[in-house]
Amino acid sequence: xxxLGIKDLQINPSTLTKALEKHEYTIITKRSKPLGIAFxxxxxxxxxxxxxxxxIDAYKKSLISLGQLxxxxxxxxxxxxKMLSISGVDIIDYDFKEELKELDSFLxxxxxxxxxxxxxx
Numbered sequence: 001x002x003x004l005g006i007k008d009l010q011i012n013p014s015t016l017t018k019a020l021e022k023h024e025y026t027i028i029t030k031r032s033k034p035l036g037i038a039f040x041x042x043x044x045x046x047x048x049x050x051x052x053x054x055x056i057d058a059y060k061k062s063l064i065s066l067g068q069l070x071x072x073x074x075x076x077x078x079x080x081x082k083m084l085s086i087s088g089v090d091i092i093d094y095d096f097k098e099e100l101k102e103l104d105s106f107l108x109x110x111x112x113x114x115x116x117x118x119x120x121x
Contacts, residue, residue, distance in 0.1 A: 001025045006035070023057070048087070060089055 002019060004026050009016055016038060019026045026038045044053040055072050058064045064072070070080035081091050 001027065003027045003029055004038075005032075006030045044087075052083075056084065056087055056089060059084065066091070 002024060004016060004019075006028065009028065016026060020038065020040045023040045023042075028035045028038060039054070039057075042053070044056070048056065052073060055064070055069050059066070059069045066077055066080060069075075069084075070077045073080065073083075075083065084091050
């Protein structure tokens with residue numbers, strides 16, 4: 001999330017445009033005091049409603065947890081998970097590449113242990 005002053009916005013309005021194109025939230029300020037917030041408009045706002053769309057977006061960006069999402073929308077965790085699934089949002093964030101790196105490290109260590117055992121026996 002970034003902050004953008006009114007004067008900066010008048011001088012260079014493309015700053016806000018670029019932030020919106022990246023789907024970033026932008027706080028608009030006047031003399032360092034928040035006036036409002038700008039966010040990208042998409043079809044989910046119409047179909048799901050503003051609050052739900054913003055909460056789902058915050059969840060996708062890992063800004064809030066599943067529990068916080070369900071509390072904000074007055075849903076059980078099970079209902080929130082179903083809503084995310086219907087919306088095509090991953091419920092579990094699993095980094096397969098990171099897991100492969102760890103597995104490679106383990107296999108390398110296993111091979112070294114095997115070599116040591118071979119020479120000791």
